Amino acid sequence: MGLNLYILIWVCIIGLCLGSFFNVVILRSLSNESIVFPPSKCPKCNHKLFWWHNIPVISYIMLKGKCYFCQEKISIQYPIIEIITMILYGLTFVKFGISFKTIFAVIIVSCFIIMTTTDIREKLVDCNIAIGLGITALIYNYFAGGINGIISSILGLIVGTLILEVIARLGYLFTKSRAMGEADSYVAGAIGACFGLQNIIPILLYSLIASMIFILPVFFYNKFKAGDKLTCIAAILFTLSVVIYNSLVQNYFTFGFLTFTGMLLAYFITRSIKKEENAHYLPFVPALSIGVLYFIAMYF
Numbered sequence: 001m002g003l004n005l006y007i008l009i010w011v012c013i014i015g016l017c018l019g020s021f022f023n024v025v026i027l028r029s030l031s032n033e034s035i036v037f038p039p040s041k042c043p044k045c046n047h048k049l050f051w052w053h054n055i056p057v058i059s060y061i062m063l064k065g066k067c068y069f070c071q072e073k074i075s076i077q078y079p080i081i082e083i084i085t086m087i088l089y090g091l092t093f094v095k096f097g098i099s100f101k102t103i104f105a106v107i108i109v110s111c112f113i114i115m116t117t118t119d120i121r122e123k124l125v126d127c128n129i130a131i132g133l134g135i136t137a138l139i140y141n142y143f144a145g146g147i148n149g150i151i152s153s154i155l156g157l158i159v160g161t162l163i164l165e166v167i168a169r170l171g172y173l174f175t176k177s178r179a180m181g182e183a184d185s186y187v188a189g190a191i192g193a194c195f196g197l198q199n200i201i202p203i204l205l206y207s208l209i210a211s212m213i214f215i216l217p218v219f220f221y222n223k224f225k226a227g228d229k230l231t232c233i234a235a236i237l238f239t240l241s242v243v244i245y246n247s248l249v250q251n252y253f254t255f256g257f258l259t260f261t262g263m264l265l266a267y268f269i270t271r272s273i274k275k276e277e278n279a280h281y282l283p284f285v286p287a288l289s290i291g292v293l294y295f296i297a298m299y300f
C-alpha cells in the first residue's frame with residue numbers, strides 16, 4: 001500500500017472524528033453551552049452516553065438513528081456532517097498533498113462546515129469562528145509570503161468586510177433593518193484574509209451565483225408556503241422569459257417580456273420583504289461556503 005494512500009485513510013478517519021466534534025460545537029453554539037462540559041448526553045432524556053454511542057456514522061447505523069435509552073430520533077445531521085467532513089478532508093489532502101496549504105485549507109473547510117450548519121438551522125453564526133479564521137489566515141499569509149502575502153491578506157479582509165457591510169446597510173433603503181446578518185460581514189472579511197484582495201470579488205460573485213441556484217428556490221418555496229403566490233408566479237414567469245430569450249427566440253417582443261417580468265419580480269420581492277417583520281434575510285453563509293469551496297477546488 002502506497003504511503004499516500006495510507007495517509008489518506010488516516011486523514012479520512014480524522015475527518016470523521018472531527019466531524020463528530022463539529023456536531024458538538026454546532027449543538028453547543030446553538031444552545032450556548034460550553035464545548036467540553038457537560039459530557040455527551042442525549043438531549044431528550046439526558047442519559048449519559050456509552051463510549052460506543054459516539055463512534056462517527058457507525059453508532060448512528062447501529063442505533064438505527066434512535067437514542068439507546070429513550071428511542072428518541074437522533075438528528076440525521078450527525079452522520080451527514082461526519083461524512084461531509086471526511087469527504088472534504090480527503091479531497092483537500094488529495095489536492096494539496098503533505099503541505100501547510102493542506103492544513104490551512106482544512107481549517108478553512110472546518111470553519112465553514114460549522115458556520116454553514118448553524119446558519120441553515122437557526123440563521124445564527126458564531127462571529128468568533130469567523131474572527132478566528134481571519135486571524136489564522138493573516139498568520140498563514142504572513143509566513144506563506146507569495147506575491148502579495150500579508151498586504152493582500154489585510155486588504156482582502158478590509159474589502160470583504162466593507163462590501164458585505166454596504167450591501168447589508170442597503171437594506172435600510174427598503175426596510176427598517178439590515179439586508180443581511182452582521183455575521184456575513186465577518187465571514188466575508190475572513191474570506192478576504194484567507195485568499196487576498198485579488199480573489200475576494202470573484203469569490204463573492206461565485207457565492208452570489210450559488211445563492212441564486214441553491215438559496216433562492218428555498219426562498220420562493222417559503223414564500224409559496226406562506227401563501228405569497230404572486231411572488232412565486234412572478235419568479236416562474238421571469239425564469240420562463242429568461243429561457244425563451246436565451247435559447248428560443250431573440251426579438252424585441254421576447255426582450256420586452258423579459259424586462260417586464262424582471263421588473264414585476266423585483267416589485268413583488270421588495271413588497272414581500274417590506275411586509276415581513278423579522279428574519280427577512282436569506283442565510284448567505286451557505287452560499288459563501290460554496291463560493292469558497294469552488295475557489296479552493298479550482299484556483300487555490
Ligand SMILES: [Zn+2]
Nearest residue numbers: 042045067070
Ligand atoms: Zn435519549
